[in-house]
Amino acid sequence: MPAVTGKLAAASLALALVAASASTASAQKKYDTGATDTEIKIGNIMPYSGPASAYGIIGRTEAAYFKKINEEGGINGRKINYISYDDAYSPPKTVEQARKLVESDEVLFIFNSLGTPPNSAIQKYMNSKKVPQLFVATGATKWNDPQNFPWTMGWQPNYQSETQIYAKWLLKNKPDAKIAVLYQNDDYGKDYLKGLKDGLGAKAASMIVIEESYETSEPTIDNHIVKLKSTGADVFMNITTPKFAAQAIKKNSEIGWKPLHFLNNVSASVGSVMKPAGFENGQDIISADYLKDVSDPAWNNDAGMKEFLAFMTKYFPEGDKLDKGTIVGFAVAQTVVQVLKQCGDNLTRENIMKEAANLKNFRTEALLPGIQINTGPNDFAPISQLQLEKFKGERWELFGDVISADAGG
CATH class of the missing domain: 3.40.50.2300 (Response regulator)
Incomplete structure (x- = not known):
């Protein structure tokens, strides 16, 4: 009788081990739709x-x-x-x-x-x-x-942090700035604009002389640039996507408007914006970055x-x-x-x-x-740091320290 009991116990143990290994295997592999072993x-x-x-x-x-x-x-x-x-x-x-x-x-x-x-x-x-x-x-x-x-x-x-960083820089280095803002008329453009205003704080109302929006359906933004120049603004906050960013840089040059020019990071591409706009037209534009730039020999x-x-x-x-x-x-x-x-x-x-x-x-x-x-x-914001950069020659040159979004405003 004891021998039989021993066999039953061994069989039970074996079954338990099989069940345990099966559950371990299933615990190891869990899939939702779109995932398989391969x-x-x-x-x-x-x-x-x-x-x-x-x-x-x-x-x-x-x-x-x-x-x-x-x-x-x-x-x-x-x-x-x-x-x-x-x-x-x-x-x-x-x-x-x-x-x-x-x-x-x-x-x-x-x-x-x-x-x-x-x-x-x-x-x-x-x-x-x-x-x-x-x-x-x-x-x-x-x-x-x-x-x-x-x-x-x-x-x-995030966009608001970026323009808050520009605002802090302006308050420190050009507190009497007259700012003309061009922004895309959607959530993207408005987010950047809010960051700028938040960063300028109480001075936003006096420093921003015009807020001009454009639609992505417009073939060109030339008329908006002419309107911005007419205000006498000496700072241009350029919140545009690549096609319109290149147009703005070109038009500024054509009409001889030379404000201190800030270009949002999402259009600070040498290949798709600065080169098509003409390198000579983009000198000294300020932006911010978090990635290395191929054009930088550093x-x-x-x-x-x-x-x-x-x-x-x-x-x-x-x-x-x-x-x-x-x-x-x-x-x-x-x-x-x-x-x-x-x-x-x-x-x-x-x-x-x-x-x-x-x-x-x-x-x-x-x-x-x-x-x-x-x-x-x-915290669903993976990257929260940026460094300012200025366009020189045919590339962006970094300056200052890496700034965290929190420090930027």
């Missing part, structure tokens, strides 16, 4: 056409980077299936493409979709579906709202820049290395790869957001020295 399906929406088509190069760079990752074996053995659609920077089209990605293509999440109005149009939908809207390609402050929108997270420094022997250039040469040789969109796409793709690595075999949408909110002092070497990516459950 694939991670990522959706993206970019303006490959329309008024903001200059940004389309970001999506193409990301596609090239994921190709690189796949050729190197993928992430934890899984290949990335990157599906990117054009929305022409039109919010109704963005809604259509987001639904297609979530409901037809069944992606695990949508990554780095571009533009403030387009992302605003799908934010409630993405959160109601509980599908991550991760590292959106816009610096609007609204993306850092984990309490109300736990499935949406930004990536780049990075000639930098390991991170060498890594970026080697990637471009092999995987995206037709891409313009001088276009800021390429290094943006490279850096944000590296960030999402880090998140997926941290997820391991738990590729649920909930865990994607959990790990996106668990980045600690992460650096892609495309970032300027001293700038790190940090997130937390209550």
